[in-house]
Amino acid sequence: MTKEAVYVALNQLFSDIFDEEITLFPETTAKDIEGWDSLEHINVIHSVERRFGMKFKMGEISTMKCVGEMVDLILARATKE
Amino acid sequence: MLFADLFFLYLFLPVCTVLYFISKNAGYRNAVLLLFSLLFYAWGDLKSLPLLLAAAALNFFLARRIAGKNPAAAKAALVCGIILDIGLLVVFKYAAFLTENFNALTGLSLSAPRIALPLGVSFYTFRLISYLLDVRWEKTPAERSFSRFLLFVSLFPCTVAGPVVRYADVSEELRIRQITVEDLYAGVSRIAVGLGKKVILADLLSGITAEIFGGDVASLSVLGCWYGAAVYALQMYFDFSGYSDMAIGIARIFGFRFPENFNYPFVCKTIAEFWQRWHITLGAFFRDYLLYVPIFGSPRKYLGLFLVWFSTGLWHGASWNFVIWGLYFGLxxxxxxxxxxKRIKKIPLPVRHLYTKLVITVGFGIFYFTEPARLGAFLAGLFGGNGNPFFGGETLLHSLSGNLFLLAAAILFSLPVVPWIKKKLEETPAGLVLSGLLTTVSNAALLVVSTVLMITAESHPFLYANF
Known part of the structure; x- marks a missing residue:
């Protein structure tokens, strides 16, 4: 799976969760998206895990700083296209 | 010995500062701070000092294992460390509470152990847990020097009642600290502000709370209940944010930049925002180390939320009202x-402000009443359930008229009015000078008035030192 494909999939997933058109960049953080707070982060993680057939570790969920880090983890672990 | 104490402010802190600054070498400076930190702790609770030292030593050793090359040993060390730290809290803070509840459930009558709460245990165990997890998650390397680690654990500005300073916040500063004149000025100013909040506002407000809530709660009018709880909310704010200001200011003198703990919580427009502004370091702890616990394999939103707020409540004290208080905010x-x-944002601003202030006021009432019967009477009283009139007549009127200036000042300083005025003033060069001058004069005045009050009034301990 390419990085571009992950971003395309994530844009769709985030747009569904936050109910608006969202375009993600590697440097996008929770502050840039209205509604992406610590609680909603759980929904984000859950959806990403299901979509790509992978699991994040608790430490990764807590320390993830931006979308770029999330994409790197997905690329390293994804089992679903 | 606490921060708002004459002996601390006019002897302990100056002697520590002088010895610190005449020590040229960074190692000696750390030694001075460590010595005074242990002295500070021993002064407050000598018999719990061995516990603090043992907890520091064990966590230091386990963190080295967590950072080691053997994955199985690292995992085992992490599990051991967390069990140890939580176990410390359970044994020393919740043993009696657990026994009483166990007895109530089973009908047994096991004798509840009477263990005095070791000073600062709620805070330092959390700081140790965060350290172990941060090392595990490679957010920070494990500390190599035990004396530096012990300094982190015992550091007197934050050991007793926070902020919940993490190792990663200060790991650089434990090694090298640059202290400028500006740091000293900012530190002393912050101490003066914190002292003023505590000694002038919080302690005087505590008189009103005692007057309103001290007697028969069931006889209070509806407005009396709301008034008492609102005053208590203000008292708690000035007490704890004052303490935090002092902690941050003292740390700044020695070159440590502690994270902020309060950010004008009463301006919040949602309850979630209130908790991003109140006791910020505790909220951040629960968010980072508990909210994403993988229950049944994955973090679960509502279970995580429940866990966080149940724990936040219970952390504040071994009593059910604190649990109810935590879950109330979680709800x-x-x-x-x-x-x-998005939908909340469409609600008119005044409605959002009114909603949050009412929820917070009730919350602080729940926080105040540790006895179930009195808590019940208070909650009923809020909505006229005790059959009392809406307006309480003489007592309330007397309290309001007698404390008009105090209440006005408390409301004013609980809102970001001073920063707003400063910002406006500092827009011009002349205003900048004036603002600096006014700040210095008012801080000096705060220090003098607080000192006079400390000499004349009886001492009031910081409330958060009990948690």
Missing amino acids: FILLENLIGK
């Missing part, structure tokens, strides 16, 4: 989450 955060931020 409103859940509701806000279900409604969604």
Whole structure:
């Protein structure tokens, strides 16, 4: 799976969760998206895990700083296209 | 010995500062701080000092294992460390509470152990847990020097009642600290502000709370209940944010930049926002180390939320009212989450302010009443359930008229009025000079007035030192 494909999939997933058109960049953080707070982060993680057939570790969920880090983890672990 | 104490402010802190600055070498400076930190702790609770030292030593050793090359040993060390730290809290803070509840459930009558709460145990165990997890998650390397680690654990500005300073916040500063004149000025100013909040506002407000809530709660009028709880909310704010200001200011003198703990919580427009502004370091702890616990393999939103707020409540004390208090706030955060931020934003601003202030006021009432019967009477009283009139007549009127200036000042300083005025003033060069001058004069005045009050009034301990 390419990085571009992950971003395309994530844009769709985030747009569904936050109910608006969202375009993600590697440097996008929770502050840039209205509604992406610590609680909603759980929904984000859950959806990403299901979509790509992978699991994040608790430490990764807590320390993830931006979308770029999330994409790197997905690329390293994804089992679903 | 606490921060708002004459002996601390006019002897302990100056002697520590002088010895610190005449020591040229960074190692000696750390030694001075460590010595005074252990002295400070021993002064407050000598018999719990071995516990603090043992906890520091064990966590230091386990963290080295966590950072080691053997994955199985690292995992085992992490599990051991967390069990140890939580175990410390359970044994020393909750043993009696657990026994009483166990007895109530089973009908047995096991004798509840009477263990005095070791000073600062709630805070330092959390700081140790965060250290172990940060090392595990490679957010920070494990500390190599035990004396530096012990300094982190015992550091007197934050050991007794926070902020919940993490190792990663200060790991650089434990090695090298640059202290400028500006740091000293900012530190002393912050101490003066914190002292003023505590000694002038919080302690005087505590007189009103005692007057209103001290007697028969069931006889209070509806407005009396709301008034008492609102005053208590203000008292707690000035007490704890004052303490935090002092902690941050003292740390700054020695070159440590502690994270902020309060950010004008009463300006919040949602309850979630209130908790991003109140006791910030505790909220951040629960968010980072508990909210994403993988229950049944994955973090679960509502279970995580429940865990966080149940724990936040219980952390504040071994009593059910604190658990109810935590879950009460969790419930409103859940509701806000279900409604969604976008829809909440469409609600008129005054309505959002009114909603949050009412929820917070009731919350602090729940926090105040540790006895179930009195808590019940208070909750009923809020809504006229005790059959009392809406307006309480003489007592309330007397309290309001007698404390008009105090209450006005408390409301004014609980809102970001001073920063707003400063910002406006500092827009011009002349205003900048004036602002600096006014700040210095008012801080000096705060120090003098607080000192006079400390000499004349009886001492009031910081409330958060009991948690």
